[in-house]
Amino acid sequence: MIIKDIRVYRGRNIYSHKPVIKMVVDIEGFDIPTKDITGFNDRLIELLPGLSKHGCSYGYEGGFLKRLEEGTYLPHVTEHIILELQHMLGYDVKFGKARNIEGNFYYIISEYSLEECGVRVCKLAVEMVNKLIKREEFDLEGKLDKIRNIIAEIELGPSTMAIKNEAIKAGIPVTRVGNGSILRLGYGKYQKMIEGTISQNTSCIAVDIASDKILTKQILKDHGFPVPEGDVAYNEEEAIAIAEEIGYPVAIKPYDGNQGKGVHLNITIKEEVTIAYRNARNYSDLVIVEKNIKGRHYRVLVVGEKVVAVAERFPAHVIGDGIHTIQELVEIENKNPLRGKGHEKPLTKITIDAISKMTLKRQGFELEDIPKKGQKVFLRESANLSTGGIAIDRTEDIHPYNIEIAIRAAKAIGLDIAGIDITMEDIRKPLTKENGAIIEINASPGIRMHHYPSKGKPRNVAAAIIDMLFPKGSKATIPIISITGTNGKTTVTRMTAHILKTYGYTVGMTCTDGIYIDDVCVYKGDNTGPKSAKTCLADKNIDAAVLETARGGIIREGLGYDLADVGVITNISEDHLGIDGIETLEDLVFVKALVIEAVKKDGYCVLNADDPMTTYLAQRAKGKIIYFSMYDNNLTVKKHIEKGGIAVYVKDGVIVIANGQIVPVVKIEEIPAALSGKVLYNVENALAAIAACYGIKVPVNIIAKGIKTFYCDTTHNPGRFNLFNVGNFRVLVDYGHNIAGIKSVIEAAQKMDANRLIGVIGVPGDRTNSSILKVGEICGREFDFIYIKEDLDLRGRKPGEVAKILEQGAIKGGMDRQKIKTILKETEALRAAMYNAEPGDLIIVFYEKYQPIIEVIEEFIKNKDLKNIEIKLERA
Incomplete structure (x- = not known):
């Protein structure tokens, strides 16, 4: 295989x-x-x-x-x-x-x-x-x-994974950024970033302070908190001198270490100071020597202004059975399924190294010794889970005074999430200088000890962190409208974005010509796939997103967002068949239906009641349905309204919304993109956009205002039914590239009182021969003259191959061969059409590349002496 x-x-x-x-x-x-x-x-x-x-x-x-x-x-x-x-x-x-x-x-x-x-x-x-x-x-x-x-x-560690899982549970979309511990929670302006347990609200200064143990200790001391006496040693001699000055026992640790690495506790003699200093130097250039505080090791977890968990930590140890050596007991304990490497599991495997050997020696043990049954043997003195320690929950034991101290200490450093390490005999008693001290403060405390204590009640610290980042009633994501279909999806996307911008939203939009943030194109080109959606939703400026979601991206990678507030399917007709395993119309419907499956429970699916595929689509819809229709007597719409559903449709020349009552939105004649009702498919597109915006509760008067100010021009809707006056004739530029799209454009153009309809036609090479032939046939039947061109991207075809099929189709449609000219280059074909145009003609160009077409039109308008334009006709 x-x-x-x-x-x-x-x-x-x-x-x-x-x-x-x-x-x-x-x-x-x-x-x-x-x-x-x-x-x-x-x-x-x-x-x-x-x-x-x-x-x-x-x-x-x-x-x-x-x-x-x-x-x-x-x-x-x-x-x-x-x-x-x-x-x-x-x-x-x-x-x-x-x-x-x-x-x-x-x-x-x-x-x-x-x-x-x-x-x-x-x-x-x-x-x-x-x-x-x-x-x-x-x-x-x-x-x-x-x-x-x-x-x-x-893999994410247990702490980050717990936060991720809690966010998902709360309905907050989670995106992992890179392969580290950074998570993006939510979308758009409401998103929050978190790395481990450092939130985006945590200041760099606070993290720097917490990373500097001496500075932390000084600030805590200035605030009146009990801290261990000590200083920084720059060499072995200074370490010994500090130890003897403050008095044994002492603790020795790296100046900027973490996870208990290189930490030695309860050192009582000069020789041990030297060994401990050398080991700590492996983790930091500077070493701290401080008074060893006797007592139990507690971690107090502060989130916001609350203590949410307390754990007592015990150093890595094994318990003798009278049979196995210490080395064997460690190996047995490391087979515990709860122990893994690093932070991959609730507990970390116990490591035998120089520190553990020294710790054993101080207890009178060697690795080969067999401890008595029930005898506890420590392999570390520091109680970090990352060095093999365990934790027992003590959240209900902490004295109220100690809660206050922990919260004040976190504030003193400036941390919103902090792990306060306290050593004292009993956390149930108030902390004083006589009975304990704050040993250090952690800016990125691990929370697995609280989620997975060896004994006691698990504490959901991750949920507390999510609640702090997103307090009850606050938002984590923005309104998302995802739009797909065969035809009209780009116009519906732009129209919807325009309405939302009219409402005051800063809109992120993805479509066939780019990613737009508040009308500024930040990425050019076809951006209808999942990567573009992710890029758009990651922008912190936007408070609404309108995503054109094309078939290709769905098939290749799926969706680039979690759930939409509104999913729109404009229509389904023959297009892209024979590509990516999509052989039938039913296959195409199956793919596009994903957009209305990935909708929030309280969201809406906007469906075209006039489309024959809608019955199937309605069965796949996960949200509530809003139907739209060009006809007020549409049976699907009537039944839906009778059941209390929402519908948007045309009644007596007015678009209305039915939602318990009939609310007029806009007259057809007031829609600029519909050209006084001549461009019917833009009326249909307006219906879809109105339904989508109504689904996210945009007021009807704002929807109407948006529709009335959206034009089919190079600003609002470039490449979609753009009409140019060129002297005594007109040029219509449109992206029609499939049977239904081309047919709709021609039908609209036929209402525009042209002397002749001239077609500059082409079809992408990845369409089936039958589709290309059908397009040719339609054009041959409806146009008075045809210029056949081909795309630059032949998509696997030979030069002239598509043009030949189009010509055959045109002749089949009744076009005289003498009224067909083949000019393979798109811009040259348009030039020829304009040069040969007669007064009152309407030239329709179905383009591949928009900007070159616009440049040709502008060049032609500027050039006064049209007879001097040299036209090279290239016949296939």
């Missing part, structure tokens, strides 16, 4: 509303059930016993084993291997499927949690299947260990 392609879908997609990986494989002729491949099934279950729990299509545990016994095929088996391998790596993923494309080619879909893990597991599964086919040895555990090491480096 060979992998031909791997594609990652990071957002909601046509296969699942969860992230998935799509792998295309070639089974190389192994189109036989795995039960007929010698030893395959037995070896498979031996390597992956967890497969016995897979229900498969039977829906009960053991169902997949039954499928193996009955006979199933390699792609299906691979799908289950991928899911099981991810289970073994700690991920709860369930969705998968395998389907034949054609011949030996299959696609395998599998849900994933961590992309870097999912992709590697897909490759590993195929490698495993090939080894089983060949009956070769396969070191599965060794290969999984390599993936585990990668996961440990890339």
